[in-house]
Amino acid sequence: MLIQFSFSNYKSFKEEAFLDLVAEPIKENEKSLIVDKSDGERLLPVIAIYGPNGGGKSTVLEALSYLRTLVLHPVLLSQMKDKEEYNAIIKPNRGITFKEKYHKFDLACQQQPTFFDIMFRTEGKQYRYQFARLGNEIVEENLYQMIIGESDANIIFERSAEECLLGEELEGIAVEKLKNSMPLLSHAAINYDIPSVDDVIHWFLDICFVDYDSPQKEYRIILPNTKKDRNKIFEILQKMDIHISDFRIEKDSDGNIENIYTKHSFENGMMFELPFEEESAGTRKLFSCLAEILHCLNEGRVLVADELDAKLHPKLLRYIIELFTDPKSNKHGAQLLLTSHDITTMTSEIYRKDEIWFCALNPYQASKLYSLVSFKNEKEQDLQKNEAYGKQYIEGRYGADPYIRKILDWED
Numbered sequence: 001m002l003i004q005f006s007f008s009n010y011k012s013f014k015e016e017a018f019l020d021l022v023a024e025p026i027k028e029n030e031k032s033l034i035v036d037k038s039d040g041e042r043l044l045p046v047i048a049i050y051g052p053n054g055g056g057k058s059t060v061l062e063a064l065s066y067l068r069t070l071v072l073h074p075v076l077l078s079q080m081k082d083k084e085e086y087n088a089i090i091k092p093n094r095g096i097t098f099k100e101k102y103h104k105f106d107l108a109c110q111q112q113p114t115f116f117d118i119m120f121r122t123e124g125k126q127y128r129y130q131f132a133r134l135g136n137e138i139v140e141e142n143l144y145q146m147i148i149g150e151s152d153a154n155i156i157f158e159r160s161a162e163e164c165l166l167g168e169e170l171e172g173i174a175v176e177k178l179k180n181s182m183p184l185l186s187h188a189a190i191n192y193d194i195p196s197v198d199d200v201i202h203w204f205l206d207i208c209f210v211d212y213d214s215p216q217k218e219y220r221i222i223l224p225n226t227k228k229d230r231n232k233i234f235e236i237l238q239k240m241d242i243h244i245s246d247f248r249i250e251k252d253s254d255g256n257i258e259n260i261y262t263k264h265s266f267e268n269g270m271m272f273e274l275p276f277e278e279e280s281a282g283t284r285k286l287f288s289c290l291a292e293i294l295h296c297l298n299e300g301r302v303l304v305a306d307e308l309d310a311k312l313h314p315k316l317l318r319y320i321i322e323l324f325t326d327p328k329s330n331k332h333g334a335q336l337l338l339t340s341h342d343i344t345t346m347t348s349e350i351y352r353k354d355e356i357w358f359c360a361l362n363p364y365q366a367s368k369l370y371s372l373v374s375f376k377n378e379k380e381q382d383l384q385k386n387e388a389y390g391k392q393y394i395e396g397r398y399g400a401d402p403y404i405r406k407i408l409d410w411e412d
Contacts (some may be wrong), residue, residue: 056367
């Protein structure tokens, strides 16, 4: 489970951006919260980030993807010879080099490191990983572990440009010849069998990213391996009033897929087939992401989705969000991070205030990230559940005006 994620000097973000999934002490939709039974910590199942195009909301998700790539890239290269298998886990994120990632609108940022700080939980343990890089050199890298229920954290390692302090679990590993461009976390995962390191690597591996920056991705059909999970996909589609009950694949003599057809069932018992490419863009998108959504729910993983609402009816988007906020469907603590422009779902019926976040540019062309829970109404009171969040957002009440690429009255 993701607890907190922050970063600074990354693309449009000059100062620290801080994303917090620890639930605020507000009495809203409390049954939807993920509660760690070991210590009662309450975490959010969903965070939705709103803001104008170019305001930086996608960059927040990209920063998480980028940190994950930096950690996993060396590990996967050492273990996988199959490029397709590698790309299935690490979707190339506009290159691996760090040259172009610092904030460009302040010349001083070129000489300052890009910094990431992430905190998450696995079974019975909590980790904090910090990573800072300047150019191609790692200038800081730290990993801490805490047994949930205990107050003290253990040092797995602390690394700076000058020295490296190893905790008890890593004592004796060779770091003298470690290149300053190689993460120690990756080096330890490749060369040693260390439980805490493996735990962290597997957590990064388990994060699922869905994006649709290429139209071809909408034409993918992804279905689970088991019949039970496939039936669950079709059950979800039926609940969304999309009457697809099965599909049929045509292959040539060499076993290559030639055509895919969806089967539509009607109440009178009739069934018709439709070529997959003739399905609506929204239906095609559902087929490309529902299997991953179901997988994350079954495994309790983090799902990161940029512009999940694109080409989806608001009712379909709401249904997907509620798969994560309903304890009946989210039994294993899965979490959803998404960016959105859809204001019809920006209501207290769907989100808690601490699940709604905004991102936009300040007058100096630097992005800011902040939560709805930090706002007060005109009487300087906490926002009430009956407030029209979407309407107030459109009016620019929360700064990140959806039609203007700046933060309105930011100084105020």
